[in-house]
Amino acid sequence: xxxxxxxxxxxxxxxxxxxxxxxxxxxxxxxxxxxxxxxxxxxxxxxxxxxxxxxxxxxxxxxxxxxxxxxxxxxxxxxxxxxxxxxxxxxxxxxxxxxxxxxxxxxxxxxxxxxxxxxxxxxxxxxxxxxxxxxxxxxxxxxxxxxxxxxxxxxxxxxxxxxxxxxxxxxxxxxxxxxxxxxxxxxxxxxxxxxxxxxxxxxxxxxxxxxxxxxxxxxxxxxxxxxxxxxxxxxxxxxxxxxxxxxxxxxxxxxxxxxxxxxxxxxxxxxxxxxxxxxxxxxxxxxxxxxxxxxxx
Numbered sequence: 001x002x003x004x005x006x007x008x009x010x011x012x013x014x015x016x017x018x019x020x021x022x023x024x025x026x027x028x029x030x031x032x033x034x035x036x037x038x039x040x041x042x043x044x045x046x047x048x049x050x051x052x053x054x055x056x057x058x059x060x061x062x063x064x065x066x067x068x069x070x071x072x073x074x075x076x077x078x079x080x081x082x083x084x085x086x087x088x089x090x091x092x093x094x095x096x097x098x099x100x101x102x103x104x105x106x107x108x109x110x111x112x113x114x115x116x117x118x119x120x121x122x123x124x125x126x127x128x129x130x131x132x133x134x135x136x137x138x139x140x141x142x143x144x145x146x147x148x149x150x151x152x153x154x155x156x157x158x159x160x161x162x163x164x165x166x167x168x169x170x171x172x173x174x175x176x177x178x179x180x181x182x183x184x185x186x187x188x189x190x191x192x193x194x195x196x197x198x199x200x201x202x203x204x205x206x207x208x209x210x211x212x213x214x215x216x217x218x219x220x221x222x223x224x225x226x227x228x229x230x231x232x233x234x235x236x237x238x239x240x241x242x243x244x245x246x247x248x249x250x251x252x253x254x255x256x257x258x259x260x261x262x263x264x265x266x267x268x269x270x271x272x273x274x275x276x277x278x279x280x281x282x283x284x285x286x287x288x289x290x291x292x293x294x295x296x297x
Contacts, residue, residue: 068173078165187206
Protein backbone atom coordinates (compact mmCIF):
# COMPACT_ATOMS: atom_id res chain seq x y z
CA UNK A 1 0.00 0.00 0.00
CA UNK A 2 1.39 3.41 -0.90
CA UNK A 3 0.28 6.96 -1.67
CA UNK A 4 1.22 8.01 -5.18
CA UNK A 5 4.10 10.40 -5.70
CA UNK A 6 1.69 12.84 -7.30
CA UNK A 7 -0.51 12.94 -4.22
CA UNK A 8 2.49 13.47 -1.97
CA UNK A 9 3.61 16.43 -4.07
CA UNK A 10 0.11 17.84 -4.16
CA UNK A 11 -0.16 17.48 -0.40
CA UNK A 12 3.04 19.43 0.02
CA UNK A 13 1.75 22.25 -2.18
CA UNK A 14 -1.61 22.31 -0.41
CA UNK A 15 0.02 22.45 3.01
CA UNK A 16 1.44 25.86 2.14
CA UNK A 17 -2.03 27.36 2.36
CA UNK A 18 -2.41 25.81 5.84
CA UNK A 19 0.44 27.90 7.23
CA UNK A 20 -0.85 31.28 6.12
CA UNK A 21 -4.51 30.64 7.09
CA UNK A 22 -5.72 32.98 4.39
CA UNK A 23 -8.68 30.84 3.28
CA UNK A 24 -10.55 31.07 6.58
CA UNK A 25 -10.40 27.31 7.29
CA UNK A 26 -8.38 25.62 10.01
CA UNK A 27 -6.31 23.46 7.65
CA UNK A 28 -6.12 22.38 4.04
CA UNK A 29 -4.63 19.50 2.15
CA UNK A 30 -5.17 16.97 -0.60
CA UNK A 31 -7.53 14.01 -0.85
CA UNK A 32 -5.88 10.64 -1.24
CA UNK A 33 -6.85 6.98 -1.02
CA UNK A 34 -5.12 3.77 -0.01
CA UNK A 35 -3.76 2.03 -3.08
CA UNK A 36 -2.87 -1.64 -3.57
CA UNK A 37 -0.60 -2.60 -6.44
CA UNK A 38 -1.48 -6.09 -7.66
CA UNK A 39 1.60 -7.96 -8.86
CA UNK A 40 2.03 -11.19 -10.79
CA UNK A 41 2.60 -14.22 -8.54
CA UNK A 42 3.51 -16.48 -11.47
CA UNK A 43 5.68 -16.23 -14.56
CA UNK A 44 4.61 -16.66 -18.18
CA UNK A 45 2.47 -15.15 -20.90
CA UNK A 46 -0.58 -13.20 -19.75
CA UNK A 47 -3.47 -15.05 -21.36
CA UNK A 48 -6.19 -12.81 -19.93
CA UNK A 49 -6.36 -9.56 -17.96
CA UNK A 50 -9.84 -8.08 -17.69
CA UNK A 51 -9.06 -5.24 -15.25
CA UNK A 52 -9.62 -1.86 -16.89
CA UNK A 53 -9.02 1.60 -15.47
CA UNK A 54 -12.16 2.85 -13.77
CA UNK A 55 -13.59 -0.66 -13.34
CA UNK A 56 -14.87 -1.63 -9.91
CA UNK A 57 -13.62 -4.99 -8.65
CA UNK A 58 -14.64 -7.20 -5.74
CA UNK A 59 -12.25 -8.61 -3.19
CA UNK A 60 -11.14 -12.06 -4.38
CA UNK A 61 -12.38 -11.51 -7.94
CA UNK A 62 -10.34 -13.34 -10.61
CA UNK A 63 -9.55 -10.91 -13.41
CA UNK A 64 -6.85 -12.68 -15.38
CA UNK A 65 -4.78 -15.77 -16.03
CA UNK A 66 -1.11 -16.47 -16.71
CA UNK A 67 -0.18 -19.39 -18.98
CA UNK A 68 0.11 -22.74 -17.12
CA UNK A 69 0.85 -25.16 -19.98
CA UNK A 70 4.39 -25.97 -18.84
CA UNK A 71 3.24 -26.40 -15.25
CA UNK A 72 0.47 -28.77 -16.39
CA UNK A 73 2.99 -30.88 -18.28
CA UNK A 74 5.27 -30.96 -15.25
CA UNK A 75 2.40 -32.12 -13.06
CA UNK A 76 1.57 -34.91 -15.54
CA UNK A 77 5.22 -36.03 -15.47
CA UNK A 78 5.26 -36.11 -11.68
CA UNK A 79 1.97 -38.03 -11.52
CA UNK A 80 3.48 -40.69 -13.80
CA UNK A 81 6.54 -40.87 -11.52
CA UNK A 82 4.22 -41.27 -8.55
CA UNK A 83 2.45 -44.21 -10.19
CA UNK A 84 5.83 -45.82 -10.88
CA UNK A 85 6.86 -45.36 -7.24
CA UNK A 86 3.59 -46.87 -6.02
CA UNK A 87 4.06 -49.88 -8.32
CA UNK A 88 7.33 -50.69 -6.54
CA UNK A 89 5.55 -51.30 -3.25
CA UNK A 90 5.52 -54.96 -2.16
CA UNK A 91 2.53 -56.87 -0.84
CA UNK A 92 4.40 -58.31 2.14
CA UNK A 93 1.70 -60.84 3.08
CA UNK A 94 1.60 -62.25 -0.45
CA UNK A 95 5.38 -62.36 -0.79
CA UNK A 96 5.87 -64.40 2.40
CA UNK A 97 2.77 -66.57 2.03
CA UNK A 98 4.71 -69.53 0.58
CA UNK A 99 7.34 -69.38 3.31
CA UNK A 100 4.68 -69.23 6.04
CA UNK A 101 2.98 -72.26 4.49
CA UNK A 102 6.29 -74.14 4.57
CA UNK A 103 6.76 -73.21 8.23
CA UNK A 104 3.24 -74.42 9.08
CA UNK A 105 3.95 -77.74 7.39
CA UNK A 106 7.23 -78.10 9.32
CA UNK A 107 5.45 -77.34 12.60
CA UNK A 108 2.86 -80.07 11.93
CA UNK A 109 5.65 -82.47 11.12
CA UNK A 110 7.45 -81.54 14.35
CA UNK A 111 4.32 -82.24 16.43
CA UNK A 112 3.94 -85.62 14.74
CA UNK A 113 7.56 -86.56 15.44
CA UNK A 114 7.32 -85.33 19.03
CA UNK A 115 4.50 -87.85 19.53
CA UNK A 116 6.50 -90.61 17.85
CA UNK A 117 9.60 -89.84 19.91
CA UNK A 118 7.47 -89.90 23.08
CA UNK A 119 6.31 -93.36 22.07
CA UNK A 120 9.88 -94.28 21.14
CA UNK A 121 8.72 -94.98 17.63
CA UNK A 122 11.07 -92.42 16.03
CA UNK A 123 14.66 -91.29 16.32
CA UNK A 124 15.25 -88.13 18.41
CA UNK A 125 17.74 -86.92 15.80
CA UNK A 126 14.94 -86.64 13.28
CA UNK A 127 13.09 -84.30 15.67
CA UNK A 128 16.25 -82.24 16.13
CA UNK A 129 16.61 -81.92 12.38
CA UNK A 130 13.02 -80.68 12.09
CA UNK A 131 13.54 -78.09 14.84
CA UNK A 132 16.72 -76.88 13.14
CA UNK A 133 14.84 -76.58 9.84
CA UNK A 134 12.05 -74.62 11.58
CA UNK A 135 14.56 -72.19 13.09
CA UNK A 136 16.13 -71.66 9.67
CA UNK A 137 12.72 -71.04 8.05
CA UNK A 138 11.71 -68.57 10.74
CA UNK A 139 15.00 -66.66 10.37
CA UNK A 140 14.48 -66.61 6.61
CA UNK A 141 10.93 -65.28 7.08
CA UNK A 142 12.13 -62.51 9.38
CA UNK A 143 14.89 -61.48 6.98
CA UNK A 144 12.52 -61.47 4.00
CA UNK A 145 9.95 -59.38 5.87
CA UNK A 146 12.61 -56.82 6.84
CA UNK A 147 13.83 -56.61 3.25
CA UNK A 148 10.32 -56.14 1.88
CA UNK A 149 9.38 -53.55 4.53
CA UNK A 150 12.60 -51.65 3.87
CA UNK A 151 11.81 -51.61 0.16
CA UNK A 152 8.28 -50.37 0.89
CA UNK A 153 9.66 -47.68 3.16
CA UNK A 154 11.97 -46.42 0.40
CA UNK A 155 9.17 -46.45 -2.16
CA UNK A 156 6.89 -44.62 0.28
CA UNK A 157 9.51 -41.93 0.92
CA UNK A 158 9.97 -41.47 -2.82
CA UNK A 159 6.20 -41.25 -3.31
CA UNK A 160 5.88 -38.61 -0.58
CA UNK A 161 8.65 -36.56 -2.18
CA UNK A 162 6.87 -36.69 -5.53
CA UNK A 163 3.56 -35.75 -3.88
CA UNK A 164 5.26 -32.70 -2.35
CA UNK A 165 6.56 -31.71 -5.78
CA UNK A 166 3.05 -32.09 -7.24
CA UNK A 167 1.69 -29.85 -4.46
CA UNK A 168 4.34 -27.24 -5.28
CA UNK A 169 3.41 -27.30 -8.97
CA UNK A 170 -0.29 -27.02 -8.14
CA UNK A 171 0.45 -24.06 -5.86
CA UNK A 172 2.33 -22.35 -8.69
CA UNK A 173 -0.58 -23.06 -11.03
CA UNK A 174 -3.02 -21.54 -8.56
CA UNK A 175 -0.84 -18.43 -8.30
CA UNK A 176 -1.05 -17.99 -12.07
CA UNK A 177 -4.63 -16.82 -11.55
CA UNK A 178 -4.67 -13.01 -11.28
CA UNK A 179 -6.88 -12.17 -8.32
CA UNK A 180 -7.83 -8.76 -6.93
CA UNK A 181 -6.98 -8.93 -3.20
CA UNK A 182 -9.26 -6.09 -2.14
CA UNK A 183 -12.38 -4.40 -3.37
CA UNK A 184 -12.04 -1.06 -5.12
CA UNK A 185 -11.61 0.77 -8.39
CA UNK A 186 -8.82 0.14 -10.87
CA UNK A 187 -6.71 3.31 -10.81
CA UNK A 188 -3.95 2.31 -13.24
CA UNK A 189 -3.11 -0.65 -15.49
CA UNK A 190 0.47 -1.62 -16.34
CA UNK A 191 0.17 -4.79 -18.45
CA UNK A 192 -1.88 -6.18 -21.31
CA UNK A 193 -2.86 -9.58 -22.67
CA UNK A 194 -0.03 -11.25 -24.57
CA UNK A 195 2.76 -9.66 -22.56
CA UNK A 196 5.16 -11.70 -20.45
CA UNK A 197 4.77 -11.55 -16.69
CA UNK A 198 7.49 -12.24 -14.17
CA UNK A 199 6.94 -12.86 -10.49
CA UNK A 200 6.55 -9.48 -8.79
CA UNK A 201 5.72 -7.50 -11.94
CA UNK A 202 3.08 -4.85 -11.29
CA UNK A 203 -0.12 -5.52 -13.24
CA UNK A 204 -2.57 -2.90 -11.99
CA UNK A 205 -3.35 -0.68 -9.03
CA UNK A 206 -6.67 -0.71 -7.20
CA UNK A 207 -7.98 1.67 -4.55
CA UNK A 208 -11.15 2.16 -2.54
CA UNK A 209 -12.31 5.61 -3.65
CA UNK A 210 -15.60 5.26 -1.76
CA UNK A 211 -13.70 6.30 1.37
CA UNK A 212 -11.20 9.10 0.86
CA UNK A 213 -8.71 10.63 3.27
CA UNK A 214 -7.81 14.29 3.47
CA UNK A 215 -4.17 14.65 4.43
CA UNK A 216 -3.65 18.06 5.98
CA UNK A 217 -1.17 19.80 8.28
CA UNK A 218 -1.92 21.73 11.46
CA UNK A 219 0.21 23.94 13.69
CA UNK A 220 1.09 23.05 17.28
CA UNK A 221 -1.48 25.46 18.85
CA UNK A 222 -4.25 23.95 16.71
CA UNK A 223 -3.13 20.42 17.58
CA UNK A 224 -4.52 20.79 21.11
CA UNK A 225 -8.05 21.07 19.64
CA UNK A 226 -7.88 17.75 17.78
CA UNK A 227 -8.29 14.14 18.88
CA UNK A 228 -8.66 10.76 17.20
CA UNK A 229 -12.29 10.02 16.33
CA UNK A 230 -13.27 13.70 16.38
CA UNK A 231 -15.96 14.67 13.88
CA UNK A 232 -15.04 17.62 11.67
CA UNK A 233 -16.33 19.47 8.63
CA UNK A 234 -14.55 18.89 5.36
CA UNK A 235 -14.89 21.03 2.25
CA UNK A 236 -14.04 19.79 -1.24
CA UNK A 237 -13.57 22.03 -4.24
CA UNK A 238 -16.71 22.30 -6.37
CA UNK A 239 -15.35 24.47 -9.13
CA UNK A 240 -17.23 27.69 -9.78
CA UNK A 241 -19.93 26.63 -7.32
CA UNK A 242 -17.54 27.02 -4.42
CA UNK A 243 -17.16 23.93 -2.28
CA UNK A 244 -19.09 20.88 -1.11
CA UNK A 245 -19.38 20.15 2.60
CA UNK A 246 -18.84 16.66 4.00
CA UNK A 247 -18.68 15.11 7.41
CA UNK A 248 -15.27 13.72 8.33
CA UNK A 249 -13.60 11.87 11.18
CA UNK A 250 -10.02 12.37 12.33
CA UNK A 251 -8.43 8.92 12.13
CA UNK A 252 -4.72 9.65 12.45
CA UNK A 253 -2.51 12.34 13.96
CA UNK A 254 1.24 12.30 13.49
CA UNK A 255 3.27 12.24 16.70
CA UNK A 256 6.21 13.97 15.02
CA UNK A 257 6.46 17.60 14.03
CA UNK A 258 7.96 18.58 10.68
CA UNK A 259 8.74 21.78 8.89
CA UNK A 260 5.99 23.20 6.74
CA UNK A 261 6.27 21.16 3.51
CA UNK A 262 6.87 23.52 0.60
CA UNK A 263 8.86 23.30 -2.56
CA UNK A 264 10.25 26.80 -1.89
CA UNK A 265 10.72 27.93 1.70
CA UNK A 266 11.67 31.21 3.24
CA UNK A 267 13.55 31.40 6.54
CA UNK A 268 10.34 32.27 8.45
CA UNK A 269 8.36 29.46 6.83
CA UNK A 270 11.06 26.92 7.67
CA UNK A 271 10.63 27.87 11.31
CA UNK A 272 6.95 26.79 11.25
CA UNK A 273 6.52 23.27 12.66
CA UNK A 274 3.34 21.42 11.71
CA UNK A 275 1.77 18.02 12.33
CA UNK A 276 0.22 15.83 9.64
CA UNK A 277 -3.32 14.51 10.14
CA UNK A 278 -5.68 12.30 8.14
CA UNK A 279 -9.42 12.85 8.01
CA UNK A 280 -11.63 10.04 6.66
CA UNK A 281 -14.45 11.18 4.39
CA UNK A 282 -17.18 9.13 2.73
CA UNK A 283 -17.05 9.87 -0.98
CA UNK A 284 -20.23 10.57 -2.91
CA UNK A 285 -18.35 10.32 -6.19
CA UNK A 286 -17.45 13.99 -6.49
CA UNK A 287 -14.20 13.79 -4.52
CA UNK A 288 -11.24 12.87 -6.70
CA UNK A 289 -7.70 11.88 -5.82
CA UNK A 290 -5.42 14.89 -5.76
CA UNK A 291 -8.32 17.34 -5.26
CA UNK A 292 -7.74 20.09 -2.71
CA UNK A 293 -9.82 20.21 0.44
CA UNK A 294 -10.18 22.17 3.66
CA UNK A 295 -11.16 21.16 7.15
CA UNK A 296 -12.70 23.01 10.10
CA UNK A 297 -12.43 21.70 13.65
